[in-house]
Amino acid sequence: MAARMTIVGLASDPAELDAVSLVEFGLHCVRRPSRDASLVFVHGILSDGADAWGHPAWPDLVKAEADFADLGIFVLRIGRA
Numbered sequence: 001m002a003a004r005m006t007i008v009g010l011a012s013d014p015a016e017l018d019a020v021s022l023v024e025f026g027l028h029c030v031r032r033p034s035r036d037a038s039l040v041f042v043h044g045i046l047s048d049g050a051d052a053w054g055h056p057a058w059p060d061l062v063k064a065e066a067d068f069a070d071l072g073i074f075v076l077r078i079g080r081a
Contacts, residue, residue: 030059033072042076
């Protein structure tokens with residue numbers, strides 16, 4: 001059985017997660033996964049999800065790598081975001 005990430009208050013099936021519920025939770029999708037693996041970037045308590053990753057941003061650098069083409073990429077913006 002494949003591992004599944006469950007977010008309290010949201011659907012446990014990634015196909016059922018809609019953009020509105022993800023944004024309300026603070027989870028912003030850079031790229032949806034095409035397999036059962038995702039990378040979630042979470043900023044520190046003294047930074048925010050928009051500027052924490054530098055320029056170019058780490059999530060964008062991972063997205064550009066062919067080796068990670070099927071990996072889901074998300075940024076969780078909490079607190080100050």
